[in-house]
Amino acid sequence: MSAGQKLRQLIARPGIIVIPGVYDCLGAKIVEQLGFEVAATSGFGIAASTLGLPDYGFLTATEMLYSVGRIAQSITIPLIADMDTGYGNVLNVMRIVKDAVQLGLAGIILEDQEWPKKCGHFEGKRVISMAEHAGKIRAAVKARGDSSLVIIARTDARGPLGLEEAFRRGKAYIEAGADVLFVEAPQSVEELKAIAQTFPNVPLVANIVEGGKTPEISAPELQEMGFKIAFFPVTGLLATTQIMTACFRQLKEHGTTANFTDLVQFKDFQEFIGIPKYRQIEQEFIPLEEA
Template sequence: MSSRQKLRQLLARPEILVIPGVYDCLSAKLAEQIGFEVVATSGFGIAASVLGLPDYGFLTATEMLYSVGRITQSVNIPLIADLDTGYGNALNVIRTVKDAVQLGVAGVLLEDQEWPKKCGHFEGKRVIAQAEHVGKIKAAVEARGDSGLVIIARTDARGPLGLDEAIARGRAYIAAGADILFVEAPQSIEELQVIAAAFPDVPLVANIVEGGKTPQLSAAELQNLGFKIVFFPLTALLTVTQVMSTCLRHLKEQGTTANFPDLINFKDFQELVGVPKYLQMEQEFKS
C-alpha cells in the first residue's frame, strides 16, 4: 500500500488525526518510533533548522523539496509536506506537485499568501486574489494525476481580510478540488465553531501553535468541534530548542555534561538511527 493510500485510510476513520510537525529526518523517526501514524513537515521548522532564518519565504522550492524528500525516505509512515504557496503561479504549482509525487509525499499544503509568505501566526500577511488560488488548486489537482496525493488548501485570509472572507475562500478552494480545508489562525473557540459549522461535510484542519493566535485546545476538544486533523507544527522544534539551550548552557557553565539529566542514552540513539542494522549489513558484505 502506498503512503497516499495509507493517509486516505487514516482520514476515513472517525477519530481526529493528530499530526506532529517535523523538520528533519531525526524528528520524523522519533515521531514514528513513538507511534504517530502521520507526520507533517513544518516550513517554519525547516527554515529555522536549515537556514537559521524565520519563516519569511527564504526557503526556495529546491531547498524545501530536498528536505521533504530526505524526510520521506527516512520513515515508513505518510508525510504531509508544507509546500507554502507552491513557489509561484499555477505553472509552478504543477512542477512542485509533480516533484512531490515523485518523492513519495502523501499530502501537500498549498496556501493563498502572496510570495514571499510568512508564518501563519505572524502579523502583516497578505493574500493573493481568490480566483488566482482557485487556479492553483485546480493545477495541483491536475498535476497529481491518479497518484492519490491528498491536497490541503490553506487560506490565510482570516488575518488581513477577516473570517467571512476566509470561509468564502474555503468554499471556493474545496469546489476547485481540494480534499481538505485549512483555515489558518482563527483567534477564538467561537471562530473555530463558525468554521466547523460552515463546512459540516469537509475535512478540516486545526493548527495549534504554542503561543500562537489559535486557542490551545486538545485533540479531543477539536474533534468535538468538528475538526478532522490537528497539526502541532512547532511542538518538537520548540522543545528541542529549549532542551538544547539548557544543555549547552550547562556545558558552558560547568565544563561537563556528566551530571546533565536529559541526554538520551548513546546506545538508544544508535538504535534509533539504525546502527545495529548497518553493522549487520556491513558484516554480510565483507569480503
C-alpha cells in the same frame, strides 16, 4: 499502497488524526517510533533548522523539496509537506505537485498568501485573490493525476480580511478540488466552532501553535467540534530549542554535561538510529579473511 492512499484511508476513518510537525529525519523517525500514524513538515521549522532564518519566504522550492524528500524516505508512515504558496503561478504549482508525487509524499499544503509569505501566526500577511488560488488548486489536482496525493488548501485570509472572507475562500477551494481545508489562525474557540459549522462535510485542519493566535485546545476537543486533523507544527522545534539551550548552557558554565540528566544515552541512540541493523548488513559483505 501509496502514501497518499494510506493518508486517504486515515482521513476516511472515524476520529481525529494528531500530527506532529517535523523539520528533519530524526524528528520524523521519533514521530514514527512513538506510534503516530502521520507526520507533517513545518516550513517554519525547516527555515529555522536549515537556514537559521524565520519563516519569511527565504526558503526556495529546491531547498524545500530536498528537505521533505529526505524526510519522506526516512520513514514508512505518510508525510504531509508544507509547500507554502507553490512558489509561483499555476505552472510552478504543477511542477511542485509532480515533484511531490515522485518523492513519495502523501499530501501537500498550498496556501493563498502573497510571495514572499510569512508564518501564518505573524502579523502583516497579504493574500492573493481567491480566483488565483482556486486556479492553483485546480492545477494541483490536474498535476497529481491518479497518484492519490492529498491536496490541502490553506487560506490565510482570516488575519488581513476577516473570517467571513476565509469562509468564502474555503468554499471556493473545496469546489476547485481540494481534499482538505485549512483555515489558518482562527483567534478564538468560537471561531474554531464557526469553521467546523460552516464546513460540516469537509475534512478540516486545526493548527495549534504554542503561543500563537489560535487557542491551545486539545485534540479531543477539536474532534468534538468536527475537525479531522490536529496539527502541532512547531512543538518539536520549540522543545528542541529549549532542551538544547539548557544543555549547552550547562556545558558553557561548567565545562561538562555529566550532571545533565535529560540526555539520551549514546548506546540507546545507536539502537534507535539502527546501528545494529547496519552492522549486520556490513558484516555480510566483509571478506572472511578480513572479518
